[in-house]
Every structure is written in structure tokens, then in C-alpha cells.
Amino acid sequence: MIPESNVKDLMLRKDVVEAVKKGEFHVYPVKTIDQGIEILTGTDAGERKADGTYPKGTVNFLVDQKLRELAEGLKSFGDKADKEEEKPKGAKKGSGKKKKS
Numbered sequence: 001m002i003p004e005s006n007v008k009d010l011m012l013r014k015d016v017v018e019a020v021k022k023g024e025f026h027v028y029p030v031k032t033i034d035q036g037i038e039i040l041t042g043t044d045a046g047e048r049k050a051d052g053t054y055p056k057g058t059v060n061f062l063v064d065q066k067l068r069e070l071a072e073g074l075k076s077f078g079d080k081a082d083k084e085e086e087k088p089k090g091a092k093k094g095s096g097k098k099k100k101s
Contacts, residue, residue, distance in 0.1 A: 001036055004029040034060075 002010065007029045012020070019025035030036045034045035037059050046058025054061035 001028045001030055001039060004031045 010027070012027075016025060020027060028036075028039050030039065034047075037043075037045045041059055044055070044058045046054040046060040048054055048060070054064055
């Protein structure tokens with residue numbers, strides 16, 4: 001894969017040119033990252049819709065979904081840390097269970 005703008009400057013050895021002609025080697029010029037994603041994965045990258053989402057089954061949909069999960073996890077972690085800071089200074093950390101006598 002190479003940037004499409006570099007095609008004009010591409011210089012290949014004769015054996016590589018022959019391999020390309022025989023279909024043994026490929027050079028894929030790409031204009032966008034999404035084109036590269038599609039070539040590498042064989043799956044549509046997916047374009048953002050007007051509502052800000054991506055079509056289901058696309059790479060960008062899966063990436064967006066994972067980023068949202070990570071963001072929620074971080075938010076949840078931050079909320080827990082904030083609650084810990086609000087506890088009175090004399091309060092002990094622990095499970096809150098009473099010890100058996």
C-alpha cells in the first residue's frame with residue numbers, strides 16, 4: 001500500500017514489476033485511511049451518517065463502539081474515585097462487612 005500521490009514517483013525493480021504482472025505481488029495506491037482499512041480487512045470502513053453513527057458491520061462502527069465502551073469504563077472509574085474521596089477521613093476502606101466475633 002502506498003499513498004496515491006506517490007505512484008508517479010514509484011520505482012520498482014524489474015523482478016517486482018514482473019511479479020506484479022503475474023499477480024504474485026500487489027501495489028495498492030490509496031487516497032484515504034479508510035481505503036487502506038478496506039484493503040487490509042476486506043470489510044467496508046463505513047462513512048459517518050448524519051446522526052453521527054456508522055453503519056453496523058463496518059470497521060468504523062466497531063471502532064466507535066469500542067471507544068464508547070472504553071470511555072464509559074473510564075467515566076465509571078472516575079466516578080468511583082470521586083466517591084472514595086468523599087468518604088470521611090476516619091472511615092476505613094474495606095468491604096463494609098463486620099468481623100465475626
